Amino acid sequence: MAGIEVTSLHKRYPDGTVAVEHVDLSIGDGELFVMLGPSGCGKTTTLRAMAGLERQTSGDIRIGSTLVNDLPPAERDIAMVFQFYALYPHLKTRDNLAFPLRAEGLPESEVRERVAEASRMMRLDALLDRRPQRLSGGEQQRVALARALVRRPRAFLMDEPLTNLDAELRADMRTEIKHLQAQLGTTMVYVTHDQVEAMSLGHRIAILNKGRVEQVGTPLEVYDRPASLFCAAFIGSPPMNLIEVEVDDGSLRGPGGLRLTPPAGLPRDRTLVAGVRPEALEVTVPGAEGSVPARVISAEVLGDEIIYVLDNGGERDVRVRMPPTVRFAADAPVGLRHAGGTPPVYDVNTEELVA
Amino acid sequence: MAITIDEAVPGPAPHAAPRARRRGGRARRVVEVVLLVALAAAMLFPVLWMLETSIKENRDVYAVPAKFFNFDFTLDHFKDVFVSPDGGRSDLSVSFLNSVIVAGASTVLATVLGVPAAWAYSRFTLKAKKDQLFFILSTRFMPPVVVVIPIFLMYRELGLIDSKLGLILIYAAFNVPFTIWMMKGFVDEVPSEYEDAAMLDGYTRLQAFWKFTLPLLVPGIAATAVFALIFSWNEFVFAIFLTSSQEVRTAPPAIAGLIGGTTVDWGLVAASAVVFAIPVLVFAFLVRKHLVAGVTLGAVRR
Numbered sequence: 001m002a003g004i005e006v007t008s009l010h011k012r013y014p015d016g017t018v019a020v021e022h023v024d025l026s027i028g029d030g031e032l033f034v035m036l037g038p039s040g041c042g043k044t045t046t047l048r049a050m051a052g053l054e055r056q057t058s059g060d061i062r063i064g065s066t067l068v069n070d071l072p073p074a075e076r077d078i079a080m081v082f083q084f085y086a087l088y089p090h091l092k093t094r095d096n097l098a099f100p101l102r103a104e105g106l107p108e109s110e111v112r113e114r115v116a117e118a119s120r121m122m123r124l125d126a127l128l129d130r131r132p133q134r135l136s137g138g139e140q141q142r143v144a145l146a147r148a149l150v151r152r153p154r155a156f157l158m159d160e161p162l163t164n165l166d167a168e169l170r171a172d173m174r175t176e177i178k179h180l181q182a183q184l185g186t187t188m189v190y191v192t193h194d195q196v197e198a199m200s201l202g203h204r205i206a207i208l209n210k211g212r213v214e215q216v217g218t219p220l221e222v223y224d225r226p227a228s229l230f231c232a233a234f235i236g237s238p239p240m241n242l243i244e245v246e247v248d249d250g251s252l253r254g255p256g257g258l259r260l261t262p263p264a265g266l267p268r269d270r271t272l273v274a275g276v277r278p279e280a281l282e283v284t285v286p287g288a289e290g291s292v293p294a295r296v297i298s299a300e301v302l303g304d305e306i307i308y309v310l311d312n313g314g315e316r317d318v319r320v321r322m323p324p325t326v327r328f329a330a331d332a333p334v335g336l337r338h339a340g341g342t343p344p345v346y347d348v349n350t351e352e353l354v355a
Numbered sequence: 356m357a358i359t360i361d362e363a364v365p366g367p368a369p370h371a372a373p374r375a376r377r378r379g380g381r382a383r384r385v386v387e388v389v390l391l392v393a394l395a396a397a398m399l400f401p402v403l404w405m406l407e408t409s410i411k412e413n414r415d416v417y418a419v420p421a422k423f424f425n426f427d428f429t430l431d432h433f434k435d436v437f438v439s440p441d442g443g444r445s446d447l448s449v450s451f452l453n454s455v456i457v458a459g460a461s462t463v464l465a466t467v468l469g470v471p472a473a474w475a476y477s478r479f480t481l482k483a484k485k486d487q488l489f490f491i492l493s494t495r496f497m498p499p500v501v502v503v504i505p506i507f508l509m510y511r512e513l514g515l516i517d518s519k520l521g522l523i524l525i526y527a528a529f530n531v532p533f534t535i536w537m538m539k540g541f542v543d544e545v546p547s548e549y550e551d552a553a554m555l556d557g558y559t560r561l562q563a564f565w566k567f568t569l570p571l572l573v574p575g576i577a578a579t580a581v582f583a584l585i586f587s588w589n590e591f592v593f594a595i596f597l598t599s600s601q602e603v604r605t606a607p608p609a610i611a612g613l614i615g616g617t618t619v620d621w622g623l624v625a626a627s628a629v630v631f632a633i634p635v636l637v638f639a640f641l642v643r644k645h646l647v648a649g650v651t652l653g654a655v656r657r
Contacts, residue, residue, distance in 0.1 A: 013480040053551050074557035086548035088567065100556045 002064030002154040003029040003187060004050060009059035011045050011211075019045040021211040022059070030185045032178070034202030036192055038234070042211040043191045044159055050189065051080050051157050063154060074103075079148035080157040083164060085140040087132040093143050094119075094128040100151050114150045121180075122146040138169045145180070155187040162197065174200060195235050199223065207231050223277075225344045229351040232275045232344070238307055238319040240275045245345070247272070252345070255314030256292040256336075263342045263355040271348040278321035280340025283308050283328060291335025294318070296328050312336050408625035409433065416621050432626035446601050447627050450609035454631075457519055457605055458587035461526035465583050468527070469534025470576060474564060476535065477542035478550070488539075491532045499529070499592045507596055517599050525593050530583040537582065541575030542568070578645040581638045588635060606631050 004027040011020040020042040027033045035043040048054040050061055052073035061068050068076045079100075087096050097118055101111045119125055122142045132140055141161060148156055161177070162170045178201055181188045192198055198205050199219045206216045207230070215227035226232035232240045243254045247268055252260040260274055284291045294312035301324070308320045308328065318336065328334050345355045407426075408416055415426035439445040475481075476488060506525060507516070515521030545568050553563035588606075595608040604612075610631060613624045 014482045015480050015484065016482075017480070048551075051551075051555065053554060072559075073551075073555045078555070080551070080555050082546075082548040082551065084546045084548050086546065086552040088549065088552075089571070103557045 002066075003027055003031070004155060004189065005060075005062040006046070006050070007060045007062075009046060009049060009061065010057045011042070011049060011054065012057045018211055020049070020056070023208075023211070023213050025206060025213065025216070027187060027189060030187055032181045032188045032190065032201060032203045034190045034192060034198040034205045035208060036195060036198040036202075036205050036234075037208035038193055040210075041208040043193075043208045046208070047080075047157050047159055047189060047191045050076075050155075051078060052076050077154045078157055079151045079153040079155075080159065081141075081144050081148050081161045083160040085132070085137075085144040085164075087135075087140055087143055087147070089132050092129055092131055093124060093135070096132070096143060097124075097147050097150050100147065104151075114152075118146040118149040121149060137165050138173065141165060141173060142176075145177070149180075149184075153186070155189065156181075158188065158190040160192055161190075162192075163194075170197075177201065195237070199235070207234060209234075225353065226275060227353050229273070229275075229346050229348075232346070236277065238278050238321075240277055241281070241318045242273045242316065242346075243276055243318065244315060244348075245272050245274045252343075254312075256294065256312045258292045258312060258336060258338065259290065260338050261342045263345055266345060266355050267347075270354070272354070273346045273348050274343045275346060276318075276338065276343045277340065278307065278319045280338065280343065281318065281320040282337045282339045283310065283320050283322055283326065284335035284337050286333045286335050288335045288337065291337040294334055294336040296330050296332050296334055298330055299328065308334075310334065310336055405625045405628055408621055409629045411622060413620075413622055432622040433630070435620075435623050436627045436630055447606070447609055447623075449602065450604050450606045451630065453519060453603060454588060454606040457522045457526065458584050460519075461523045461530060461587045462580050462583045464523065464527040465530035465534045466576060466580050469531045469579075470538050470569075470572070471564075472531075473535045473538035474542050474568065477539050478547055488536070491535055494532050495529070499590075503592055503596045506593070510597060516597060517603050519603055521597055522594060522603075522605065525597070526587040526590060530586060533586070534579050534583060537579045538572070538575060541572055541579075544575075545571050578642045581642045582645075585635055585638055 004025070006023060006025040006027075009020055009023045009025075010018075012018050023042070023046055025033075025046075035046060037043045045054060049056045050063075052068065052071060056069070063076055063078065087093075088099060091099060094115060097115045098111050101114060106114075119128060122145055124139075124142060124146055127135060127139055127143065132143070135143065141164075144161070158177070162173050165173060174197060177188075177190075190198075190201060192201075199222075202219055204216060204218055205222050207214045207222065207227075209230050215222060215231045217225075217227075222231065222235055226235060226240065229242065232242060243258070243260075245252045245254045245260065247253075247262065247266050250262065252262040252266075252274060254260060254274065260276065266272070282291075283294075283296075286293060292312055294310040297309040297311050297317060299309070300307040304324060306322050306324055306326065308322055310318045310320060312318055320336070344353055346352065347354045407423075409432050410428055410430065411422070412427040412429050412431075415422050418426075435445065436451075437445055437448045476484065481487065510516045510521050515524070549567045549571075550560065550563040553567050554560060558566065590605075591607040591611070594605045595611070598604045598608065601609075606627070610624065610627050613620065613627065
């Protein structure tokens with residue numbers, strides 16, 4: 001087991017595209033680290049550079065204390081799980097699992113022992129004599145995980161391993177991966193574009209955008225204080241409300257006079273936006289104390305909650321998460337009130353967190 | 356090749372027709388069948404006539420009015436294709452052998468060069484990749500007749516005129532772009548993760564390609580090679596311009612050479628044409644699915 005250090009990693013393709021721009025990451029030993037971002041943000045390229053499948057233009061990668069820049073993938077002592085599983089189609093499950101071990105030249109008795117152990121762990125015993133095309137997507141992914149396990153690598157690299165599974169199976173596999181990582185305590189780097197996956201799995205999350213790291217933090221840090229407008233819009237569903245605000249008399253005032261608790265040290269000379277989570281707002285009866293007038297545009301009844309979309313005269317509509325017992329009709333006049341703590345505030349021009 | 360089309364492309368589902376159109380269905384169907392039969396007869400007649408002529412006695416070949424059914428059967432024309440009147444090998448059989456050598460060697464060459472190139476274009480990010488691929492394809496834009504004179508002059512300088520090697524090279528040059536384009540489609544279909552996984556398991560990139568991707572490409576390679584083979588086998592323009600001697604000449608110009616002079620032995624022409632057509636028909640039958648796929652390639656994204 002080992003941590004992974006990435007220092008000012010830069011990847012520029014021959015056609016001129018810059019996939020990764022001077023990325024620094026420090027992944028701890030035994031950590032489940034998630035790289036999250038939209039497609040084309042450089043997360044997969046970063047992962048492939050760690051694996052050695054892609055040679056970086058500049059920058060260093062260390063696994064444990066070894067500088068691995070010039071090592072071929074096989075000598076980095078890592079295992080990778082792919083989105084399309086990449087099980088060898090001509091081999092049975094058993095031989096797929098044994099393949100990396102035999103390639104390493106381990107004695108057959110140990111190969112058999114390790115395959116049996118991995119198969120027990122991932123509950124594959126019934127599938128050992130089948131070929132990949134006779135396995136379902138979920139089964140194939142379990143075999144792929146087991147194939148990564150048998151090598152007892154220093155780190156696991158996961159490239160969107162659940163993207164091709166249906167929603168229900170995805171949730172199951174998510175639990176399974178989390179449990180497995182906790183049990184083995186192996187360092188795992190997990191790439192995904194799904195923020196729910198990132199939040200539920202990661203010890204820490206790195207949010208990448210256009211080849212740069214926008215924020216690194218625990219799921220709660222990332223959720224509560226997104227480091228930039230991009231992170232604010234990317235994490236959470238429905239996303240954070242970005243409300244244009246002015247500093248007024250030591251408090252923050254939004255459209256229609258909506259009052260927010262101001263954070264300390266706000267600059268006065270910039271155009272600001274406050275990030276307010278839908279659950280930090282409240283829909284009230286019109287004229288309730290501390291509320292500003294608003295109008296219901298639509299209500300999404302989700303069963304366990306209702307998402308109200310309100311117009312309070314601002315540039316953007318505001319989304320509010322309410323318990324299912326609170327009902328307002330569409331188009332009804334209502335009140336809107338801030339009920340949470342201090343919101344993060346961003347500069348519209350630099351798109352960065354200012355307070 | 357008419358057999359292949361209706362096999363692979365399903366006709367409109369019979370129940371899908373709206374009610375109003377179904378009422379006139381029967382009459383419409385009769386008209387359709389009659390028209391199609393007439394069309395098929397017109398299209399297939401030359402082929403049938405060729406087959407018939409190749410098995411008729413000479414006097415029946417020239418009979419007026421023409422004999423459709425009650426002719427005398429013979430296989431002498433086919434014997435004449437392969438055996439000369441004095442008992443040795445006929446000139447035509449040499450030409451057929453040349454065709455086999457030239458078409459076979461040029462196909463192997465185009466495949467050996469084209470498949471790795473297609474793999475590289477599919478897997479790697481290259482500078483101006485699209486422009487490169489377009490340039491490669493552009494060599495197929497113009498008809499061979501346009502370039503045959505410059506090629507003739509170049510070949511004369513290089514001493515490649517009237518040699519099998521010359522034909523092999525020019526056919527391979529024409530088939531490589533085609534092979535690259537067609538194979539790139541097949542390589543794109545094989546997930547690159549197989550190679551990534553193999554590389555993590557300790558293989559080099561080339562070993563990974565050789566051991567894992569290549570076996571999955573075999574059907575695609577076979578289909579592509581058959582297309583290249585058919586092209587080389589049928590090619591006429593370069594063959595007639597770049598070869599002159601009987602020992603080098605391939606079958607298409609040799610068969611064409613039978614026509615002309617004072618008398619034409621139509622039985623021999625027909626028999627050699629039949630022998631010439633058989634390999635093409637067999638191979639076209641083998642790749643009939645891809646013939647249709649080639650038509651719609653790129654139209655549907657899976």
